[in-house]
Amino acid sequence: MxxxxxxxxxxxxxxxxxxxxxxxxxxxxxxxxxxxxxxxxxxxxxxxxxxxxxxxxxxxxxxxxxxxxxxxxxxxxxxxxxxxxxxxxxxxxxxxxxxxxxxxxxxxxxxxxxxxxxxxxxxxxxxxxxxxxxxxxxxxxxxxxxxxxxxLEPLSVGVHACRRAGVTIGHTVLICGAGPIGLVNLLTAKAMGASKVCITDIDASRLERAKQLGADWTVQVNTIVNETSTQFADRIIVAIGGHADVTIECSGAESSIQSAIYATKSGGVLVLVGLGSATVNIPIVNAAVREVDIRGIFRYANCYPLALSMVASGKVDxxxxxxxxxxxxxxxxxxxxxxxxxxxxxxxxxxxxxx
The missing domain is CATH 3.90.180.10 (Medium-chain alcohol dehydrogenases, catalytic domain)
Structure with missing residues (x-):
């Protein structure tokens, strides 16, 4: 040494x-x-x-x-x-x-x-x-x-988020943001049994990487047209053929959080992973009357063993x-x-x- x-x-x-x-x-x-x-x-x-x-x-x-x-x-x-x-x-x-x-x-x-x-x-x-x-x-x-x-550290964030969201076999999962944390959530959701995963981002190259990692659909944010959050949510809903059972928001952008609420089914779950502005405006009445549960996460707890098991078994690459x-x-x-x-x-x- x-x-x-x-x-x-x-x-x-x-x-x-x-x-x-x-x-x-x-x-x-x-x-x-x-x-x-x-x-x-x-x-x-x-x-x-x-x-x-x-x-x-x-x-x-x-x-x-x-x-x-x-x-x-x-x-x-x-x-x-x-x-x-x-x-x-x-x-x-x-x-x-x-x-x-x-x-x-x-x-x-x-x-x-x-x-x-x-x-x-x-x-x-x-x-x-x-x-x-x-x-x-x-x-x-x-x-x-x-x-x-x-x-295993960022993967544990994905494990914690998917656990908080209750991702399980048969779920359609929407992931907002295709950066490193969005991608580990994609891998984790698939490993936990999600049947279909849609991922969004502003960057086409990241969406292409998401496809390579197993995303079933990708939806790119339109930066040319001044698209509203409801319009973007409508594009997501059309792409996946309905609302998402679970949404995992990884960008922290206010407009993305808004779209995430609109794109999640009534009675579904939205997990906030990405951190942006300390205060954001969200359509809280829409979420409340449709019983969309909004949950936060902070890092992870008791997730390393499962993350290691997923990698060691080959379930996640x-x-x-x-x-x-x-x-x-x-x-x-x-x-x-x-x-x-x-x-x-x-x-x-x-x-x-x-x-």
């Missing part, structure tokens, strides 16, 4: 990522020390870089970026029995208090004391080495790659989501690619391990 090399991608302020050497931590009794292999760039990482904040989470001190992570155990704490050096693991990046009502009620994603990677004030994992609680590390089968392990690969030393170029969507970028992956 190159014990003195802990190169890390540190966000110092808006538009300022510096590559710095940081001290290699010592794991506590219940932690493992990980040699990071792969880290995917998430939209939140890019947003912190370009804006310095997401809602109430404000970057006030230098922060290591990254939270979609896999790596190799290189040392274990004295009380760790579930893992050993050499084990390959996926890392669940949020660590709750384990003591509050939310944690004890199996909804630890809502824990008020949550420590989540690369969410101020907590450091992330875009680094060579870091320590993490062993019970939030999941051993990867030999046939599951490090990159697939890193993608996340590999096509990766469009670009960079080394840790190329972090700035990687972030610029993710920010601009250059060359139809979907998921940008950074390899932190040294050959």
């Amino acid at each position: 190159a014990a003195k090399d802990n190169l890390s991608a540190v966000l110092r302020k808006v538009n300022d990522i510096q590559m710095e050497q940081r001290e290699i931590p010592q794991p506590t009794d219940t932690e493992v020390l990980l040699a990071v292999h792969s880290v995917g760039i998430c939209g939140s990482d890019v947003h912190y870089w370009t804006h310095g904040a997401i809602g109430d989470f404000v970057v006030k001190m230098p922060m290591v970026l990254g939270h979609e992570t896999s790596g190799t155990v290189v040392a274990v704490g004295s009380k760790v029995t579930s893992l050993k050096p050499g084990d390959r693991v996926a890392v669940e990046p949020g660590v709750p208090c384990r003591m509050c009502d939310y944690c004890k009620g199996a909804r630890y994603n809502l824990c008020l004391e949550m420590k989540f990677h690369a969410t101020p004030p907590y450091h992330g994992s875009l680094t060579r080495y870091f320590a993490h609680p062993a019970d939030f590390c999941y051993k990867l089968p030999d046939h599951v790659s490090y990159e697939e392990g890193a993608l 996340v590999k096509p989501l990766i469009t670009h690969r960079f080394t840790l030393e190329q972090t700035l170029e990687a972030f610029e690619t993710a920010r601009t969507g250059r060359d139809n970028a979907i998921k940008v992956m950074i390899k932190c391990a040294q050959d």
Whole structure:
């Protein structure tokens, strides 16, 4: 192990990522020390870089970026029995208090004391080495790659959203937004038994990628004609031959949320995944009188085991989501690619391990 090399991608302020050497931590009794292999760039990482904040989470001190992570155990704490050096693991990046009502009620994603990677004030994992609680590390089968392990993080968002939506065999599912999160929801919905999935987006190349991943219909947002949300919903309804049983909104755009409500059947479910403006106008009376349930999600809870099972069994193939690969030393170029969507970028992956 190159014990003195802990190169890390540190966000110092808006538009300022510096590559710095940081001290290699010592794991506590219940932690493992990980040699990071792969880290995917998430939209939140890019947003912190370009804006310095997401809602109430404000970057006030230098922060290591990254939270979609896999790596190799290189040392274990004295009380760790579930893992050993050499084990390959996926890392669940949020660590709750384990003591509050939310944690004890199996909804630890809502824990008020949550420590989540690369969410101020907590450091992330875009680094060579870091320590993490062993019970939030999941051993990867030999046939599951490090990159697939890193993608369990966004895939877990899809698992949580589809669980909240109640997606099951025979459902027609509408997904609004064909970015990385929309696409993992497409994969998850199909794996959970959805018979038909329609996906929408403003970008034709992303819709083409969605078709390749199994979307039954795609509907492109018309940016030339000033189309109303009801008109767009009508186009969706025509495309799928009726209203959707379940809609998963991944864009966060006000007009898309409005269309999502109109396109969901009476008695159906709309899950809000995408986060946009803090306040949006929605046709609440339409939703209320048709008993369209509107549900939010926040990250995920107890989803990594199922996400790993879906990948390991071959039920879900996340590999096509990766469009670009960079080394840790190329972090700035990687972030610029993710920010601009250059060359139809979907998921940008950074390899932190040294050959």
